[in-house]
Amino acid sequence: MDITAAIARGAHQDFAIETVQIDAPGPNEVRVRIAGVGLCHTDLVARDQFIPIPLPAVLGHEGAGVVEAVGADVTKVKPGDAVIIGFSSCGACPRCADHLPSYCREFPVLNYAGCRADGTSALHQDNARISSHFFGQSSFATYAIAAERNVVKVDPTGLRLEILGPLACGLQTGAGGVMRSMACSAGSSLAIFGGGPVGLAAVMGAVVQGCGTIILVEPVAARREMALELGATHVIDPATGDVGQAIRAILPDGVDFALETSGREQVVETALASLASHGLLGLVGVPPRPDSAVSINLAALITYGHRIIGIIEGDTDMDGFILELIDLYRAGRFPFDRLIATYPLDQINEAVAAQARGDCIKAVLLP
Template identity: 55%
Template sequence: MVDITAAVVTAVGGEFSLDKLSLDGPAADEVLVEIAGVGLCHTDLAVKEGHLPFPLPGVLGHEGSGVVVEVGSAVTKVQKGDRVVLSFNSCGTCPQCKKDSPAYCHNFMAFNFSGVRPDGTSALSIAGTTAGSNFFGQSSFGTHALAHERNVVRVTDPTAPLALLGPLGCGIQTGAGAVLNSLDAEAGSSLLVLGGGSVGLSAVLAAVVRELSVIIVVEPLQSRRDLALSLGATHVIDPAAGPLSEQVRAIIPGGVDYAVDTTAIVSVLEQTLLSLAPHASLGILGVPSDPTAALSLNLIQAQVLGVTIYGIVEGDSDPDRFIPELLALHQAGKFPFDKLITTVPFTQINEAVAAQHRGEAVKIVLVHE
């Protein structure tokens, strides 16, 4: 048992409170990690606001990075002292996991949102009362997190900025993976990115890596449009300047080959469909605030254009393979994801939530001082 400090959500819509909790030691397949930094992700906030299921009171956080301090008896992947990134959890035995597609694990919801370990126990308690734990297999909004062997990725580069690496485990790999894995965008093609947050701008970074010729970012905030251009976008669009499809076709009359939506706003998606070229692909990444939100699809238009629509989870990533690839690109100066990150002390988590909501930062990483 380890005494930790963590940010706890006690009620839907409430603020995070910093509390003392007890965290179990690692079971046979688990890894105890001292957290150096943890990203603040839209999914954490969606759960806090009740848009996604999770038992409360509970500890969220799913973009953690840190140092292994203890491993379970059956763990062989990492050892004490290893630097690691934490990602989503998966079962390892279902048909999708066996095909190296863990983002579509048949047990994804149970392993990442149930608030308990796979054996039904919680690893966290507050004054003897059970708390929701195991969020994305980690619950890393704390000084320590208990992860599983399957969802820790060892960082072999000693120069990598450990505290900043957590977002590689979710938001950054989601945006980059959408372009490099899910859509497998071809060099010289065109991409439309809806939303200039960390996921959207990670897609831009990946599009530059893949050498796309036209990269258009749609974003209401001027500061984020400017950042997008500095990262390699060829064009930016202010959605308030006119109908989206008209603005896109003013840039590329035949329409775009690929589109990545991070907004989950139905009206934006409808305009995106009108912006596509024949045989285009649309990837849907955003989490809607309304879980019943639905997109109306014109069947004739979809058939005539030959449009493909992908629902994308975690960028179709196998973290053990993809995170090292992104780190190697970063080391080579080709994937500067650190330009998206603003660090804030972990104790200021509620202030960080407000700042990110106001658009003052693209991706906040909470660091322990």
């Protein structure tokens, strides 16, 4: 069937809105009519070939919508069900068995290759192949094909289905980084570097965890203000001086936890230096280059027992954590809707520019 999609045709080029053809779902697949899809930094680094998905490609990996067709072997959902679409995982490796699908052995192949596991693509244009299945979905489109395993059925009662997609990546990454990966304890101190969707989701997660001191480091004033409204106890503008000194002025011994969301080497080093003894640094930011590296003082690392972990998707188990965040939202404890601005899908390039300027925190595209 014909669908409308935003196609990435070249690195650093605008997306093109075009008609493409989509396959019927395979035996373990579902076809979802997309109600809304988040615009994430990861989509842009894939377009620009930091993630080398073959172009042309349909990206988009924070989709939400309604199931319209299912394959013969699908039992998890049925046509008419509202779903959020998350990343893909194999379901058979040790990490999947540990309910840590974001560390799936097959994660790169299933999410970055631009095709199904068997090498076929679900998308075509005039018999020419278009890369699909980005993060198991490619939802910058009116419809997407996803595996049964990476859809999460939701009860849409009282919810705006079109804005739920970001829960599948950016928001669960930030909140899960604090609530699951680092498991910040009540009364602990946390510094969050970057006040985009991931960082502000981390602020909300820190409030849920009962952290005693929540510091956000962010250059955009509106985002610092939003952080305070969401529960941050302190905010720091990095343009005003040495960030490390500013954190130590608040907590002379340093922070128990730090979450770095930008991927910038200098910021990572500052975050590490802000830790108290036995402090834990979580890294979620995509670095600007494949060869990005940081300098670590090994003597200090060992002397003070500092710990560093990489975090993928907030250590989510998909169905469980996304539904937990929805329950928190319904209870008024995870007000992620305050971060979102919506744009029509055919204004995707305007949304990219607006997000880059800081005009909005999280853009969601409406097909």
